[in-house]
Amino acid sequence: MTMFAAHRRLLLLTVITLTLLVQLTVAPELSVGSVRPDILLVATVCWALFHGPGRGTVFGFFGGLVEDIFSTAVLGVGAFGKTIIGYFAGELKHRVVSRSVAWPMCIVFVATVLHELLKFATWTMVGLEERPPFSFGIIAGMALYNALLTLVVYPILARVAASEEKAMLFQ
């Protein structure tokens, strides 16, 4: 393993750990009624938009997995949703040329809706009895909230991506 590959993995681990900490400690405090932001999902989409489908998938998988481990949810459901979202958001990397933050916001909005639908579909498939009642209002609220959080998360991850590019150039 080269130094650069090790650096990339360390960076991935750091970003996931920090995002997980924020998700576990800050997000519950920022919830409005039943609407709770999914910062890990926002980070997955933004990460995938900067680094493409491969790294987006890995980020989504590990981010979702640790989130599942640190919650009472069915283990694997979050990882499943975020893996798929990470891949498809990464596929958009070269298709979105605008540098405006409006695009990532729109993508996060749609990704949140898809992610929640995937969650409900998986719960139904595994026959989970105690699943929360489906509410499109809550999903729309979450999507809006996540889209707004993109305004904060996207510039931070843009800086991380820029520093990584710089490190690669030095090598």
Added chain:
Amino acid sequence: MIERYNRRQRALVITLVIICVLLVTVYSREDKEGFLHRLQRFSMDVVSPLQKGMSKVLSPVKEGIEFLVDLGRARGERDRLREELKDLEERVHELEEMRRENETLKQMVAVKEANPELDYLVVEVIGANPDAWEQTVQIGAGYSDGLREYMAVLSEDGSLVGRIILCTSETSVVQLITDEKSAVGAKLQRNGEMGVLKGDGGGKTHLELLNQDADVQTGDVVITSGMGGTCPAGIPIGVVTEIGEMQADLSIGVFIQPRASMTRLEKVLVVVNPLPATLPMAAEGRN
């Protein structure tokens, strides 16, 4: 090269998705003491002190967000409450009106029970005479309702108000006892001393006693005597409020405060039975 890279990525996604499906399956099938469940419980124990600490630190931020959300809701709530208040105020007015009407009807029933030999017709007061010199009111019933001239008119509480002096098919004019041209046969309830109650045109009345030496005191109740044939006997009129000095014509001024409030009449009772027997004492003066 790019094709190989894309294939590798697709293989990666499929592999990770399969791992997720396996995890979900294993987790769903194992019991609460299974490895994955125990791992979750352990992780939550590790992270819970952090969550508690962060909860304390971020509580002002949370309160700020809730305040902003509440502010938006409060505006809508305010408008809704304003509408509700308006509706409730209208309802209160309606209920107040109904309460007053109920009180009036109760009083009227009491009047009927006190004088079972008399028949009444409840009529609404529809207007007052605009002429300051005429103490009359207009009521909403006339010939077609069975009303006749010289019939006695009582207030809601059964006190004498006046008598009908003009009847049309749908309305009638009531001459109040305070009218200067009004004269009603009256007597003191305490000792039966007879006299004639006359209006002074200014909202007051006075009693001209037939016996100049009659025993009269302030507070004496004055009722109708039945003399003259227009008003049935025994209807309360008012109380003696002042006794003046003897005049040159040897009469004494006995001032009576009418029991009925002539300025607040809404409904009146017209005595339709028995019918007035004779012309009133001052009827010729008017005609």
